[in-house]
Amino acid sequence: MKKGKFMVPTCISCGSKVWPPSHRCPYCLSKTSLKKIETTGILLEFSSSHIKGKEGVFGLIEMSGIKLIGSFGTPQLKEGMKVKMTRCGVRPDGTAFYSFAPAKA
Numbered sequence: 001m002k003k004g005k006f007m008v009p010t011c012i013s014c015g016s017k018v019w020p021p022s023h024r025c026p027y028c029l030s031k032t033s034l035k036k037i038e039t040t041g042i043l044l045e046f047s048s049s050h051i052k053g054k055e056g057v058f059g060l061i062e063m064s065g066i067k068l069i070g071s072f073g074t075p076q077l078k079e080g081m082k083v084k085m086t087r088c089g090v091r092p093d094g095t096a097f098y099s100f101a102p103a104k105a
């Protein structure tokens with residue numbers, strides 16, 4: 001993820017996606033390995049933030065069976081619409097960020 005590629009730990013035994021990321025599967029306690037997943041998902045809900053320094057539009061996205069919070073550069077959103085991850089990475093303070101944009105139909 002530090003290189004801007006989105007990877008999700010997947011259990012090598014039962015195939016479960018482990019989110020939030022962990023080295024052990026929470027279901028069968030087997031090891032996990034990082035796998036690239038499809039970065040197109042569905043926007044479940046979204047809201048705008050007006051908190052100083054954190055202005056923007058944030059949405060809850062379901063993608064390949066996991067849910068995560070992403071930021072959008074546009075308020076032109078609809079619940080249930082298809083969205084695509086455009087960028088991901090780690091901020092200097094160590095927190096992960098995910099940027100999304102509406103997917104072209």
Ligand SMILES: [Zn+2]
Binds near residue numbers: 015025027029
């Ligand atoms: Zn497992």
